[in-house]
Structure formats: structure tokens, C-alpha cells
Amino acid sequence: MSAAQEHRIVERRTVVLAVGAVGAAAALTACGGSDEAGGGSGGTGGTDPVEQPGSGGAGGAVLAKTADIPEGGGLVFAAQKVVVTQPTAGEFKAFSATCTHQGCAVKDITNNVITCPCHNSTFDAATGSPTGGPATQPLPARQISVEGGAITLA
Structure with a gap:
């Protein structure tokens, strides 16, 4: 085998390994790697992530x-990793x-049900409690402030 042929084999092998690693990383990112809370993005009603003005990420924004x-x-605020719901009129x-x-971002909030698109776990929009598997733990509550028609992270 010539040096040029050996070089092509190494290049092809390197490319195949790199593509496999990227695919594996993408698969892990899609579902998260554990049962612990992780990062994510979200949206509403099955649409793309919602970008809201003034959603800077710090408390008080x-x-x-x-x-x-x-x-x-409700709405999902991807940058803050928070979902805000209105289960009944005036209650946020x-x-x-x-x-x-597995750490995916919830996406859809319809009929007082928050849904995770990865494995169809569902949560009560008033309590965060799981209403359908595979999730068994509630979504942790986040503190917000509702004043003068504005909702801010506390």
C-alpha cells in the first residue's frame, strides 16, 4: 500500500469517527443524559421558541x-428556562x-397541561405535578412577581 493510500484510509477513518461522535452528541442533547433537570428551550402550542422583549435572564427582568x-x-421562556402559566383567570x-x-425543554401548554415533546410527559399547569409518564417528579416551582400587568422573575 502506498503512502497516499494509507493517508486516504486515515482521513476516511477520522471523518467516519468524527461524524459518529457528532451524531452521538446530538442524540444525547435531544433527550438529556440523566433524570436530573438540565437545559433546554421551549415554545408554545407546538411552535418555535418564544422570544419576548425584556427577557434578559436576570431576576427582575x-x-x-x-x-x-x-x-x-402559558408561555415558555427559553433563555430563563421557565414556563409561566395562567391556570385560572388572574392566577399566574x-x-x-x-x-x-431527562432534561428536555417543555414546549406546549394547552388546556392546563404542560407537555414535554421528547417523551410526552405531561404536567399540571397549576401545580407542576406530573400527570402522565414517564416523568415522575414535578417541575420545580419558580418565583415570579405579578405587578401592574407585568410578570417578572423574583
């Missing part, structure tokens, strides 16, 4: 206006937007 949160629904709740099953 305005997440949304109360009028932006639909009754029986906030939870971690990271599914307790």
Missing part, C-alpha cells in the same frame, strides 16, 4: 405582560421549563 399569557395555557404560576424525566 420583565418576562411578559399578563395579557400575553392565555388562560389555561411559574415552573422550571426543564422536564424532570
